[in-house]
Amino acid sequence: xxxxxxxxxxxxxxxxxxxxxxxxxxxxxxxxxxxxxxxxxxxxxxxxxxxxxxxxxxxxxxxxxxxxxxxxxxxxxxxxxxxxxxxxxxxxxxxxxxxxxxxxxxxxxxxxxxxxxxxxxxxxxxxxxxxxxxxxxxxxxxxxxxxxxxxxxxxxxxxxxxxxxxxxxxxxxxxxxxxxxxxxxxxxxxxxxxxxxxxxxxxxxxxxxxxxxxxxxxxxxxxxxxxxxxxxxxxxxxxxxxxxxxxxxxxxxxxxxxxxxxxxxxxxxxxxxxxxxxxxxxxxxxxxxxxxxxxxxxxxxxxxxxxxxxxxxxxxxxxxxxxxxxxxxxxxxxxxxxxxxxxxxxx
Amino acid sequence: xxxxxxxxxxxxxxxxxxxxxxxxxxxxxxxxxxxxxxxxxxxxxxxxxxxxxxxxxxxxxxxxxxxxxxxxxxxxxxxxxxxxxxxxxxxxxxxxxxxxxxxxxxxxxxxxxxxxxxxxxxxxxxxxxxxxxxxxxxxxxxxxxxxxxxxxxxxxxxxxxxxxxxxxxxxxxxxxxxxxxxxxxxxxxxxxxxxxxxxxxxxxxxxxxxxxxxxxxxxxxxxxxxxxxxxxxxxxxxxxxxxxxxxxxxxxxxxxxxxxxxxxxxxxxxxxxx
Amino acid sequence: xxxxxxxxxxxxxxxxxxxxxxxxxxxxxxxxxxxxxxxxxxxxxxxxxxxxxxxxxxxxxxxxxxxxxxxxxxxxxxxxxxxxxxxxxxxxxxxxxxxxxxxxxxxxxxxxxxxxxxxxxxxxxxxxxxxxxxxxxxxxxxxxxxxxxxxxxxxxxxxxxxxxxxxxxxxxxxxxxxxxxxxxxxxxxxxxxxxxxxxxxxxxxxxxxxxxxxxxxxxxxxxxxxxxxxxxxxxxxxxxxxxxxxxxxxxxxxxxxxxxxxxxxxxxxxxxxxxxxxxxxxxxxxxxxxxxxxxxxx
Ligand SMILES: Nc1ncnc2c1ncn2[C@@H]1O[C@H](COP(=O)(O)OP(=O)(O)OP(=O)(O)O)[C@@H](O)[C@H]1O
Ligand SMILES: [Mg+2]
Numbered sequence: 001x002x003x004x005x006x007x008x009x010x011x012x013x014x015x016x017x018x019x020x021x022x023x024x025x026x027x028x029x030x031x032x033x034x035x036x037x038x039x040x041x042x043x044x045x046x047x048x049x050x051x052x053x054x055x056x057x058x059x060x061x062x063x064x065x066x067x068x069x070x071x072x073x074x075x076x077x078x079x080x081x082x083x084x085x086x087x088x089x090x091x092x093x094x095x096x097x098x099x100x101x102x103x104x105x106x107x108x109x110x111x112x113x114x115x116x117x118x119x120x121x122x123x124x125x126x127x128x129x130x131x132x133x134x135x136x137x138x139x140x141x142x143x144x145x146x147x148x149x150x151x152x153x154x155x156x157x158x159x160x161x162x163x164x165x166x167x168x169x170x171x172x173x174x175x176x177x178x179x180x181x182x183x184x185x186x187x188x189x190x191x192x193x194x195x196x197x198x199x200x201x202x203x204x205x206x207x208x209x210x211x212x213x214x215x216x217x218x219x220x221x222x223x224x225x226x227x228x229x230x231x232x233x234x235x236x237x238x239x240x241x242x243x244x245x246x247x248x249x250x251x252x253x254x255x256x257x258x259x260x261x262x263x264x265x266x267x268x269x270x271x272x273x274x275x276x277x278x279x280x281x282x283x284x285x286x287x288x289x290x291x292x293x294x295x296x297x298x299x300x301x302x303x304x305x306x307x308x309x310x311x312x313x314x315x316x317x318x319x320x321x322x323x324x325x326x327x328x329x330x331x332x333x334x335x336x337x338x339x340x341x342x343x344x345x346x347x
Numbered sequence: 348x349x350x351x352x353x354x355x356x357x358x359x360x361x362x363x364x365x366x367x368x369x370x371x372x373x374x375x376x377x378x379x380x381x382x383x384x385x386x387x388x389x390x391x392x393x394x395x396x397x398x399x400x401x402x403x404x405x406x407x408x409x410x411x412x413x414x415x416x417x418x419x420x421x422x423x424x425x426x427x428x429x430x431x432x433x434x435x436x437x438x439x440x441x442x443x444x445x446x447x448x449x450x451x452x453x454x455x456x457x458x459x460x461x462x463x464x465x466x467x468x469x470x471x472x473x474x475x476x477x478x479x480x481x482x483x484x485x486x487x488x489x490x491x492x493x494x495x496x497x498x499x500x501x502x503x504x505x506x507x508x509x510x511x512x513x514x515x516x517x518x519x520x521x522x523x524x525x526x527x528x529x530x531x532x533x534x535x536x537x538x539x540x541x542x543x544x545x546x547x548x549x550x551x552x553x554x555x556x557x558x559x560x561x562x563x564x565x566x567x568x569x570x571x572x573x574x575x576x577x578x579x580x581x582x583x584x585x586x587x588x589x590x591x592x593x594x595x596x597x598x599x600x601x602x603x604x605x606x607x608x609x610x611x612x613x614x615x616x617x618x619x620x621x
Numbered sequence: 622x623x624x625x626x627x628x629x630x631x632x633x634x635x636x637x638x639x640x641x642x643x644x645x646x647x648x649x650x651x652x653x654x655x656x657x658x659x660x661x662x663x664x665x666x667x668x669x670x671x672x673x674x675x676x677x678x679x680x681x682x683x684x685x686x687x688x689x690x691x692x693x694x695x696x697x698x699x700x701x702x703x704x705x706x707x708x709x710x711x712x713x714x715x716x717x718x719x720x721x722x723x724x725x726x727x728x729x730x731x732x733x734x735x736x737x738x739x740x741x742x743x744x745x746x747x748x749x750x751x752x753x754x755x756x757x758x759x760x761x762x763x764x765x766x767x768x769x770x771x772x773x774x775x776x777x778x779x780x781x782x783x784x785x786x787x788x789x790x791x792x793x794x795x796x797x798x799x800x801x802x803x804x805x806x807x808x809x810x811x812x813x814x815x816x817x818x819x820x821x822x823x824x825x826x827x828x829x830x831x832x833x834x835x836x837x838x839x840x841x842x843x844x845x846x847x848x849x850x851x852x853x854x855x856x857x858x859x860x861x862x863x864x865x866x867x868x869x870x871x872x873x874x875x876x877x878x879x880x881x882x883x884x885x886x887x888x889x890x891x892x893x894x895x896x897x898x899x900x901x902x903x904x905x906x907x908x909x910x911x912x913x914x915x916x917x918x919x
Pocket of ligand 1: 371374375376394395396397398399400401402403443
């Protein structure tokens with residue numbers, strides 16, 4: 001514990017950044033985000049954009065699963081919904097990018113509410129199965145509603161155009177995705193400073209007492225579901241602008257597990273956990289690819305093992321973190337910080 | 348002075364329970380129980396283990412749907428009101444097996460008590476602007492002043508409840524119930540598992556709550572010393588039926604009560620000069 | 622519709638019988654799920670993948686090592702039991718005291734691990750199991766039942782019967798039932814509760830493996846055959862998570878329904894029908910047709 005940071009007023013204690021140190025760190029982070037495109041290019045820009053899209057999506061799932069305790073096995077399907085919405089609107093009607101993204105989020109949120117509706121009657125884990133069912137049904141729709149979704153061939157997505165600029169590459173798209181990501185994370189952080197966020201956590205921790213203090217379980221579960229799907233929809237929309245094509249297999253069931261893993265590995269129920277988890281999980285497959293390339297001279301077949309090894313690694317990360325570090329990377333990060341805060345006076 | 352504040356204290360409520368029956372499979376947990384809790388009183392509900400005390404609480408707070416009977420709050424029939432809507436009517440309770448939000452700090456647990464009285468919606472919350480900010484600030488101030496100071500919880504406000512000792516957890520649960528601005532406070536075994544000192548501390552807190560906040564208290568407790576000490580009125584259950592009711596002195600000398608307690612292995616209402 | 626042009630009653634009977642055949646396999650897998658749920662209250666999302674791994678182990682013995690059926694099957698069941706025990710011991714037990722959501726998510730991770738392992742060893746290519754069932758088709762009246770469907774139905778029925786006998790009479794089965802009813806009480810009369818937990822996973826893994834072998838013998842095996850598990854979840858939810866009878870009846874019903882929908886509307890509508898039933902049941906009767914509706918104690 002640091003000494004000398006006694007709170008002057010409750011106002012300071014309720015702020016997002018409670019100390020000057022935290023404020024400075026946040027400013028440094030923003031500066032890095034602004035400067036990054038000037039030092040990175042090509043692959044690294046692509047990676048950064050992908051990481052940020054995954055941060056948005058993971059934060060969304062974290063609201064539902066990490067904070068509200070409702071497991072969703074269909075998160076990727078809601079991203080797909082957003083991606084198709086963007087592809088359809090921009091491709092057919094040439095509507096503005098920001099409108100498309102809001103529409104993508106709203107579409108996902110609306111369907112999310114529909115899926116979440118039985119969640120009052122179905123306690124706990126049944127919802128996981130309901131979301132799984134929803135994902136299967138959505139997949140069916142994407143594949144068969146050819147006139148809207150392009151069926152098996154999918155839809156091509158035009159380049160994002162904003163204020164007359166064409167965001168055709170990851171380098172330029174960065175300037176759309178980065179601010180949205182920062183906004184998404186800050187909004188989520190705000191949420192958990194208020195009664196709404198507290199109600200989510202209350203439902204996760206003890207739904208009986210949540211009810212006794214007057215929280216409507218249905219209303220808040222649905223709100224959480226809608227928010228989570230909205231985040232997924234926006235992330236999916238950005239994904240569509242990045243990859244420029246959306247197909248039924250763009251968001252397989254495996255992707256839903258990917259985001260669940262990101263929430264768990266990062267630290268369920270912490271905002272920073274979502275950021276850590278999404279970053280880490282995006283980098284894992286890239287690292288696998290890289291190591292496959294490294295060993296190819298000695299082991300020519302290495303690359304065909306990437307896919308199964310990735311599955312095993314995802315699974316092991318989920319299981320391993322749940323057993324050994326249930327609070328995820330966020331907790332490890334906290335320990336590191338505490339270590340250095342006390343250093344060299346640690347006991 | 349603590350009692351001068353912008354929001355007037357709520358008035359104590361009268362609770363009337365009539366002919367309440369509740370059944371689990373073959374077990375008659377409650378069998379035509381009636382109960383009248385006078386406004387501003389401390390009323391105790393006692394009885395041997397399994398008598399149906401907690402079941403009565405659950406029926407009154409709306410978790411279990413009684414087979415027959417009515418629950419009235421200040422004369423208004425609330426039997427059909429869902430549990431979550433009873434908070435706003437001023438009904439607050441604690442649980443026999445502590446039901447705190449274990450992943451949260453003491454402060455957040457207490458703040459949650461006020462949930463039903465706040466109004467900000469998701470959009471306010473996401474932007475933390477206007478109503479949300481105002482409400483949260485005011486909430487923090489009121490809770491600090493009315494609850495945290497009052498129950499002397501300042502030293503643990505930022506501690507996760509899960510790591511607190513049992514006695515303190517019970518106190519936090521009381522704090523959360525107080526944050527609900529109750530008009531009637533229902534406490535299920537508030538001092539179970541506490542030592543002498545903690546028990547006296549809690550008893551004093553309950554008396555203070557009644558005196559300073561002016562709420563009605565309905566209490567389930569096995570600690571007869573405390574029950575006899577602080578209650579104005581006692582109602583005794585056995586096998587789901589009401590077998591006696593009256594002042595502590597009356598109940599203590601009631602033949603049926605003595606028999607019920609001797610029949611079960613539980614401690615009889617010993618005549619303890621306190 | 623063209624699909625309905627040559628529809629006659631024999632056709633419908635044959636479709637129904639084939640559906641009941643698949644349904645019996647769903648029921649068998651459903652029983653595996655229920656055994657775990659009853660004993661440990663764990664919702665095992667990896668049941669379809671446990672089935673898949675059983676099928677591939679059998680493939681390894683029967684096609685890889687060319688072992689005869691009567692040797693390959695017991696070996697498969699043995700290996701599966703060990704796998705089930707190891708999973709319970711290493712992944713499930715450390716978390717049993719935590720909240721059920723963690724354990725549930727562990728089983729999600731497990732699906733990923735199992736699929737990855739199968740693809741690592743056998744690749745993602747679909748494969749055929751060696752033929753081990755008699756080939757001559759069976760006739761029930763005029764209706765023809767393909768041999769594989771018919772015999773796998775019989776084997777599944779035998780498997781379920783054995784399970785029921787085990788639960789009714791064998792000591793271990795009785796201990797399992799006691800634990801399911803009241804963990805604390807079971808423990809206090811000297812039942813080794815952790816042992817029962819491990820036992821339930823081993824039994825379930827064996828049952829799932831048997832189902833996997835049968836499913837594989839009818840439709841071939843692949844790393845995505847765990848999708849069969851999707852229908853099984855619907856089966857256990859419709860039947861009631863803790864009801865073996867429920868799993869049997871719901872299994873046959875869902876199997877039949879999928880076959881009929883597939884015949885009348887096309888295969889791609891099967892899962893749609895199944896999940897519509899699921900949503901209906903969730904709304905109307907969330908604890909299933911035969912499941913116990915427990916009132917939460919406060
Ligand atoms: N959810 C439930 N399901 C089934 N039976 C229940 C349930 N809740 C209570 N019972 C039964 O109802 C009867 C009354 O129980 P209750 O908990 O109300 O007793 P109590 O007076 O609070 O006892 P104690 O002093 O031990 O807390 C008991 O026989 C109990 O087993
Ligand atoms: Mg009780």
